[in-house]
Amino acid sequence: MVVVFQPYVPLQWTKLCQRSDVGMSKAKGGRSLNRKKDRSLWWVIGVAVGVTAALIVASNVTARRLGEIVLPSIILTDQERGADRHVLGSADAPVELVEFSDFRCPHCRESHEILGSQIEELVAEGTARYVRKHMLVIDPSDTSLNAAEAVECAADQGYYWAFLDMLFANQAAQGQKWTRDAMKTYARELGLDTKAFNECMDQQKYRDKVLADSAEGYSTPGITGTPSFLVNGELLRIRSYQDVISAVLAAAGQSPGQGQ
Template sequence: MNSSLSMQCCNARQAIFVYLVKRSASLFLLLCIGCSAQSSSNDEATQRLKRMIRADYALKPGVEITLGERQRSDFKGYYKLPVFFSLGTKSQRVELLVSKDGRRLFRVQPIDDVEEKISLAGRPVRGSKDAKVTIVVFDDFECPYCAENHARLFGEVLREYGDRVRIYYKDYPLFEIHPWAGRAAIDANCLAAQDSEAYWEFADYVHPHAREISGQGRPQPQQFALLDNLAVSLGERRKVNMGQLRSCIAAQNDGALRASIKEGDAVGVSATPTIFINGEKNEGVLTSQDFRAMLDRELRDAGQSPPAHGSTEAASGGPKP
């Protein structure tokens, strides 16, 4: 092959180059996926593209990637390319922009996209509703790591930061491994519909006592009964409308629960706890140092002074009904 012909053809071993700009108004993913009819087939190019997407998104081995049909876009010279991720019954859709010559792809994600997708309307809040720093936790009542996070968040972090932060919980029960987590979430929401503090008292009790609720071989109906009785006991203590509470518990309407799970899926939640601090995603339990570093940074960015930090230890627990 002469030099001029070589310059016209793509090298089959050409590497894929990625340029990713994070924490900007938009997130761009640039992939050079050079293709040649002589050097690689469309199938090979598709597989290379899938491998690159898998690596960039850090997808688990079991996640399947499906490329949709190209569509017209508002960007000159580019088509929209839907990409679907699926794992079991869960799925997520993202959109890329592909150049008409098939050589470049862009992913555009507005910086405020995450916060816009998480609805906090009507959710119980701890801290100050007017705080500049918002902590949103996608939580599972039966998850031991969530219990550890709950203890640190409310035994130490809230004590230090007080009205400088506001904390919300969103439901994301892992039904496959935590059979009563969904029941607990619905019961808690029945309390929240009338009394936010009753919701938090429920969470304060269930998280450190999840193992006791599960019991050694305890049948699921008995687990459900324990949760229902706890909600009723807290409702009586908080003097809510008991008829309304009992009806809510009996109905077990999971509409709000499913909506919360859908929101979690939309912002990339796949495990619990997943913690968003002013929209920044963090998976797993954060250490006290991690919390402090992130919260202090967000406070300074908002023009506020962080609190003085002492050597406090996390505490757990809540009122026993």
């Protein structure tokens, strides 16, 4: 069944998050040399201790500046959720739902809160395969970028979706404070291997992947902001978030309320 979605841009959906436009003399000499070596050793030790202390202080300052971090009520691994990094569901599902989203976008948070469990139900039923992609809109060179890279680093440890849940749960209170150090604090609070996570962030391991996603979003005809949804490659023009579920069901040949 071919589903054609007619373009519609309702007034309330102009509220999509849109982009706003790093002998004796030798002996004396020997003793002097040893003293220099000793001083050098103690200097190195002192520097190391100082750097460690500074990092601890910086971490504590970051934690205090962020305030209380809300953790997901249930923390599941990606494997437990049947996910493969940013993808939920089987490639054999009749419908592919793709979302372009920005962790700093308040409407993306609303979408996640309203549609998250419903999309997981469609995935569990085998009706849909859900693919999430980054689109940097709110703060593309700083906080949006930091959050997107962080969730990809969390995925290396099997916690993409748990980290995603935590980001959206804290967006309203802390989104503007999402430095790279803040993301490291989030990883510690979630119980991740912080050494591996911090190295991933410091090396900007997933920056190219994040930027490629974002470029894809901006180059897709009709996408002007986030969240944006495509059903089997067709961009949806929706009046409400619930229209996303209706479009998935229609593409699968089902009507609302009809089970698999």
